[in-house]
Amino acid sequence: ICVISGLARAEVRLRSAIMLQAEVLYADAHQDMALLKLPGRDYPCLRLRRHDRAPVGAPVYAIGTPVETELASSVTRGIVSAYRQEDGVNYLQTDAGINPGSSGGPLVDAAGRVLAIVRNKIVAKDVEGLAFGVPVGELTRDLGIAAGHSRF
Structure with missing residues (x-):
């Protein structure tokens, strides 16, 4: 959060x-x-998924603003590839297309409920479709919010 x-x-x-x-x-x-x-008050909002662990293979959609604001609210799709942990932080791994400017955007399930907040992707010569988000469950625990009962 620089x-x-x-x-x-x-x-x-x-x-x-x-x-x-x-x-x-x-x-x-x-x-x-x-x-x-x-x-x-009364801004449009997305609901949080009550159970933060969608099954591996479940479809997901990333909403973001890749590169510049003219591309705001772009949607890409992928699947939940895996769940990982690094430095004490849990992550949801996805192959959804994530671009610069998409971090901080929601990763939603097929019902439009937020599963995770997009964090980053791995960029390397022979790497493709390797992106990560922080699951809603991690965030709600840290923030003391009951999933599904809060508005971001």
């Missing part, structure tokens, strides 16, 4: 291109994640 670490506020751009000032409620530099609170 951009948010130590900050009390952050700027958020909505799909409608409206810019809002958000309050930083929680930031975790180790997981490179933050929870932001927008002013007002």
